[in-house]
Amino acid sequence: EAGVVQSPRYKIIEKKQPVAFWCNPISGHNTLYWYRQNLGQGPELLIRYENEEAVDDSQLPKDRFSAERLKGVDSTLKIQPAELGDSAVYLCASSSLTSPGDGYTFGSGTRLTVV
């Protein structure tokens, strides 16, 4: 099994430019999460999907961030326009809603640098 797949692995953009990240969760995992991890910190939740519905987006900066999960499988996270403070690692994870005790599986992350 491929695990949670994220792309790209690295992205460097100038401030005010748009950027998008892609995530393919583990097959059969109906819950998908986007986390942001700043340097030296633990990951913090941005948005959680159950199937195609965003059920918790309270921490998503909606003025510049958007996300979608088409058909309840792949997901994209977009930032437009990017700011210097958005530099971080963006992590995608998935889990099974019916088996929360099985824990999470994370992707390798996308390291974003805004210059």
Add this chain to the structure above:
Amino acid sequence: KQEVTQIPAALSVPEGENLVLNCSFTDSAIYNLQWFRQDPGKGLTSLLLIQSSQREQTSGRLNASLDKSSGRSTLYIAASQPGDSATYLCAVIAPGGGNKLTFGTGTQLKVEL
């Protein structure tokens, strides 16, 4: 609000030493606790998952314990190796939070030759 704390923030040990990493959480009503490893610039690799009904889990040289009543977990690494150098994160999932994983800030481990 669930808060997770990890002590120490950083640790440097000589190769071969046994070591203990600590994790504490404020709300004992959890589904499970998960320990992750993160190498620099990389994603998270799950090491051990302890269900709320369990007290410990073992994988190779790693042993994780859970004491829900006191809100604590420890990760024991036996006979440490330079390849163990990484940041170790603990995280908990609590009911009512929609399976939200709450992380500690991690312990940065360096094992020296």
